[in-house]
Amino acid sequence: MKNLLLLPVLVLAVHFHSFAQCSEEVILSASKTEYLNGSDVLQRTVDESSTIEISKTKVVIKPGNVDQVMIGTITSDTCNWKTPYTEGLTVIHASFDDPSAEPRHATLKVEGIAGKITFLMEIQEMPDRKIRVSIDKFAKK
Numbered sequence: 385m386k387n388l389l390l391l392p393v394l395v396l397a398v399h400f401h402s403f404a405q406c407s408e409e410v411i412l413s414a415s416k417t418e419y420l421n422g423s424d425v426l427q428r429t430v431d432e433s434s435t436i437e438i439s440k441t442k443v444v445i446k447p448g449n450v451d452q453v454m455i456g457t458i459t460s461d462t463c464n465w466k467t468p469y470t471e472g473l474t475v476i477h478a479s480f481d482d483p484s485a486e487p488r489h490a491t492l493k494v495e496g497i498a499g500k501i502t503f504l505m506e507i508q509e510m511p512d513r514k515i516r517v518s519i520d521k522f523a524k525k
Contacts, residue, residue: 406463
């Protein structure tokens with residue numbers, strides 16, 4: 385009987401921990417960037433250290449071999465992690481200003497499958513190009 389009473393408490397604790405992850409600011413670190421075409425076929429791979437910082441209102445992408453930092457304003461997001469930092473998905477829609485001052489609308493996906501976390505960026509104005517990184521480190525900011 386005691387075990388039956390503890391079960392709902394444990395379920396709620398896991399749920400709130402998972403929800404807390406969604407509202408946290410995080411820093412994703414990667415050592416390799418993959419460039420895909422519109423059909424998800426790998427076009428090239430670049431060994432570079434890069435970081436992606438995600439807060440409640442913005443995304444900051446610092447590519448390894450490029451001096452230009454990309455800053456995007458989050459317009460919407462969804463977050464569903466069954467196991468924090470291990471199994472789940474966050475989808476972010478954001479608007480970035482590119483060097484020509486034209487806005488770029490991007491969908492960013494952070495996905496965890498069996499402990500392997502990937503980040504995928506798709507830019508609406510560039511449908512033939514996607515950028516994917518495998519996350520080496522996932523930390524709270």
